[in-house]
Amino acid sequence: MKKLLVAAALALLSVCSSAQELSNAASLPDDLKTLMEDARPDQKVYREEVKENLEKKGRVIGIRELPMKKLFFVEAENGSYVISADGRFVMDGMLKDVWHRKTIRTLQDAEKVQRTPVSNIGFKPEEQLAHFVIGNPDLPRSGVAFVDPMSAYTVKFLQHIQENESEYNWTVVLMPMVGGSNSMDRARKLWCAVDKEQAKNDLINGTSESYSDLEGGCSEQPIQMAKYMASLFQIEQLPHIIREDGLSIGGFPVEFDKWYAQP
Structure with missing residues (x-):
């Protein structure tokens, strides 16, 4: 729920x-x-x-999840509607996208909202979530990447960013969801390390040199809050990489630079 x-x-x-x-x-x-x-x-x-x-519909009485995974916008000759992937649910009425501040009336409208810029979503990962900034801080933010600190593909992604740090500036959010309790323990130690620079290097390289000195009373809540983002961003695979304009991918693409450079 x-x-x-x-x-x-x-x-x-x-x-x-x-x-x-x-x-x-x-x-x-x-x-x-x-x-x-x-x-x-x-x-x-x-x-x-x-x-x-x-x-106009009155006070909210309750909320209940419907048994459907995907929705499709359909533009027909005599109007438009929204339908579930299995055809079970058909919704006839006005569809509004709050993030884009648009009413979806046509296929062209639906196409325009396929990507949601990170800044449109209304949250600030640098203030609310456990994160590290990797790359060139003088550049505009390249995007936000959700990573599990126990994932080998996370290490590949972060090492690629570090090797090309003059070209990127990524906000990397800790989302320990793949490795169970081991991932949570590692995320906590990285986030609570006194030496943040060493902790960042540990995250990038899969090492643990920063573990020896942790902040007392360090809160795990910024790490826990990241888990709630999984539904919001439809995250099924980590790392989950979101370019600043909303282009996203689950996993680390083999040709990352080519993926990043696409329109």
């Missing part, structure tokens, strides 16, 4: 009457509610417009 609310809240439910209504639907961490409510100023204007339309 938490995963459902995170994905839905950031895409739609954040426009409901209040954060209190969301808390009535399920118990969420306070920082997660803050993350859901956080948005860029221009997003808030659009969210308010959607909120007004939803409020």
